[in-house]
Amino acid sequence: RYRGFESLPLRLFQAFFLDILTLSISLCFTSKSMVESVEQTWSDFMKRGREARELVKLAIDPEVLPFFQERAIQTLLAPSISQLPFRVNQFFSLNTYAGHEDKWLSDVSASSATYIANLIPEYIEQAQQQRSNGEGALIAYNSIIPRLLDKLPAEEAEKLFGQFAINDLFSYWNMDFASGYGPLRDLYSSPIQEVWKRKGAERMHSVIQEEIRGRTKPRAEHENAYSCYSNILGLLLYSNEGLPVSREFYQDEIAFMTLLGTGNIVDIHHTGQVLDLLEDASIKHRFARRQILGGKPDDWDRFRVNSTERASEAKRVIEEFPEDQELRAYLEAQLEDWPAKAGELMQRQSQIDQEELEVRTRMRTL
Known part of the structure; x- marks a missing residue:
């Protein structure tokens, strides 16, 4: 029933499965050790207050391991640092989105761009539920989207562009x-x-x-x-x-x-x-x-022909579309009135210049 194992001695058979079990246990401990190492390294990094520029360096440095880059990215972009699942020094405020300081996103790797693209929908949802500072985060995420599109595979880029709003998210005047x-x-x-x-x-x-x-x-x-x-x-x-x-x-x-x-x-x-x-x-x-x-x-x-620039444009249009009688009639009438208007403008400007000269003269001799 167990073909392939029939000729295998029992002792060798047992050793084979023992090796597999040992390997599984070893991988488990190695994985656990790696997690502990990551947590300790990040904790040591966050012992002192970090500025946004330091985290940006982590996020775009190709030699930094991915799990540290991802934490730096989350810290930079999260709508609320307090909601992050790892330690962040609370004695400083990052909020890079508040000033739309997102130029660094042009320097992230393709894999980091994909990571950020997957974060944005989740962060948008979090920001929408946030009572304070949520508006700034939402505006920032919308401005981030175009910076990532050219770094993403076509399907991912199309999906992310679906999150992009072409209008301002909030009304103001x-x-x-x-x-x-x-x-x-x-x-x-x-x-x-x-x-x-x-x-x-x-x-x-x-x-x-x-x-x-x-x-x-x-x-x-x-x-x-x-x-x-x-x-x-x-x-x-x-x-x-x-x-x-x-x-x-x-x-x-x-x-x-x-x-x-x-x-x-x-x-x-x-x-x-x-x-x-x-x-x-x-x-x-x-x-x-x-x-x-x-x-x-x-x-x-x-x-209206009220400057030499408009007069030049009017003549140009007449020359390019002479068959348009309505257009031609309107522009020719405007051009006919222009010399008189130009004279009035010159006279008015001359008067202004003279008044200005008189005032400045009195300021020197009074």
Whole structure:
């Protein structure tokens, strides 16, 4: 019945199983010894207060053993240090997420990126249940997600991106800043692969369309999706390092916006910049019409020739689309009025300069 063992002497048979039993016991003690060694080493490390930068060094050092890297990562990212299952020096506050100090995540290994990606859903749930400081943690986790995507296998990255919110998690408004779709703006400005920016754009398109159709409403009046996206497309033009997305991507987004709404697509002073970026003639024409003729005649932000820059843009549009009679008529009328307006502006500026000179003269001679 036990073929293979029939010719084996009983004593050798017993020795064989004794060796297996001995090996199992040895592995058990070795494992126990390893756990004790890890705990003691970590405890010794935490005998004195540690700064976040010291833990960051552990997390990104390829020579540090994985279980110490994982503890460093948990300590840096946990919404509450007190909930960690191991000792952490309580005489300091890490809270790296409070200042969005997450640049170190770009330096973690692929295996650590996977580890963090698995932690984030759990930590998000913990932060949502936290009464104090939970908001800061949630904002941080949302900003962390884009930094990990290019380090993860495709399936894991797709799953993690599902946790990413393109809108600000909490509504706010003051004289300088307002909530809206800041995470999407930051995603566009990051050096991440454009595939993720396009996925973010797809989500934004859906939100805008749902609001325009009246199926959903913005959380706050200043969070109107169309207006926020118009602002994002304008802000992308301010980058000192050039457009942070491809021209093709930017053109696609302008094309999408030309099919919705009625007003100008970006701030009027961006008109020339966008015209320079658009390569498709039909999209450029649609943009020019919306940017120049959009809105009501008395809207304060309507395209008007009130500077040499606007005059140059008006002449350019007439030259590129001479067959558009409506566009041509409006711009030619604006250009006809411009010399008189320019004279008034020069006269006004001259008066201001003279008044300034008189005041400064009195300040020296009074």
